Amino acid sequence: MKKLSTLIVMMVVLLPAMAQVQYGTDQYAVRLNVGYLHNTTYGSYAGFDIGGFMPINQHFEMQADLRFTTANTHAFGVQLRPKFPLPVGELFIEDRLLAGFYKRDNFNDMVHAIGVGYRMDYVSVQFGMSTRLIIPIPYNWHDVSEITLEPFNLTYRVEVFVRPHTSPWNISACISNMTDYQIERMWQPIFMLGGLYNIDEHWRVNLSALCKPTGMFHLNAKYYAAEVRAGFAYKF
Numbered sequence: 001m002k003k004l005s006t007l008i009v010m011m012v013v014l015l016p017a018m019a020q021v022q023y024g025t026d027q028y029a030v031r032l033n034v035g036y037l038h039n040t041t042y043g044s045y046a047g048f049d050i051g052g053f054m055p056i057n058q059h060f061e062m063q064a065d066l067r068f069t070t071a072n073t074h075a076f077g078v079q080l081r082p083k084f085p086l087p088v089g090e091l092f093i094e095d096r097l098l099a100g101f102y103k104r105d106n107f108n109d110m111v112h113a114i115g116v117g118y119r120m121d122y123v124s125v126q127f128g129m130s131t132r133l134i135i136p137i138p139y140n141w142h143d144v145s146e147i148t149l150e151p152f153n154l155t156y157r158v159e160v161f162v163r164p165h166t167s168p169w170n171i172s173a174c175i176s177n178m179t180d181y182q183i184e185r186m187w188q189p190i191f192m193l194g195g196l197y198n199i200d201e202h203w204r205v206n207l208s209a210l211c212k213p214t215g216m217f218h219l220n221a222k223y224y225a226a227e228v229r230a231g232f233a234y235k236f
Contacts, residue, residue: 029053033206033231037069040223042104045071049229051180059083065180074101075181089120094128098183106137111183113155121164126157126176130183154186168198179210188212204233 031051038044047069054062063079077098084091096113115128134148157176163169174192177184184190192210199205212225 026055027235028055029204029233029235031206031231031233033208033229035227035229037071037225037227039212039225042071042073045069047071047227049181053233058085063180067181072103073105075099077180079180089118092117092119094126096130096178096183098181100182103137107134108137109134113178113183115155115157117157122161124157124159124161126155128155129153130155132183153183155183156186169196171195184212188214202235204235206231206233 029052031053032048033050034048035046036044037047047067049065049067051063051065054064056062059082061081061083063077063081065075065077067075075098077096080095082093094113094115094117096111098111098113100109100111102108109132111130111132113128113130115126117124117126119125130153132150132153134150136146140146155176155178157174157178159172159174159176161170161172163171172192172194174194175189176192177186177189179190179192190210190212192208194206194208196207197205207228207230209228210226214223
């Protein structure tokens with residue numbers, strides 16, 4: 001009976017710790033992707049992006065991303081992510097700052113977003129809000145009325161995975177109005193597919209595709225955008 005009681009106590013103490021899952025990777029990593037992009041405004045064009053992932057400790061990680069395209073539209077983003085491991089899954093706060101440079105459209109924008117999320121092995125859910133500044137090019141610094149402020153936008157992301165996060169390969173499907181390089185308005189969802197394969201302990205292959213249609217909610221519109229990206233990541 002004493003041995004049984006000891007075993008029960010050990011299970012109560014150890015099982016929550018065993019259930020805590022490390023999501024993504026706990027290694028520093030750099031990433032390079034190239035992509036084919038198309039939308040009804042710019043036509044077909046190419047792009048490439050580089051990024052870095054920095055797990056500071058068990059409770060905090062950072063990510064930085066930089067994108068260039070042949071359509072002369074570029075973007076830069078930084079994400080700060082405090083994390084709180086739970087007995088099942090992980091709670092996190094995500095703070096984003098994005099800057100977009102659209103020279104061919106004669107404007108730049110800057111977006112700040114903050115949200116709360118929860119992720120487990122097979123699903124990740126996130127909701128939050130964002131604020132956007134749109135600045136024309138060229139900008140008259142003596143006339144602040146030229147700046148457009150969008151004070152509130154709902155942000156969301158729901159992603160499902162076919163395998164646990166610790167698996168050497170995975171496939172995901174996602175609906176969101178956010179990517180690493182853009183945050184759309186709440187009524188403009190982006191549909192995404194993603195995949196990864198760990199070649200070894202250092203090299204990972206990435207593949208992703210997205211479609212951003214309009215004409216949602218019975219609106220008749222022909223605008224859409226799509227892209228396919230492929231690349232690799234090196235984990236230190």
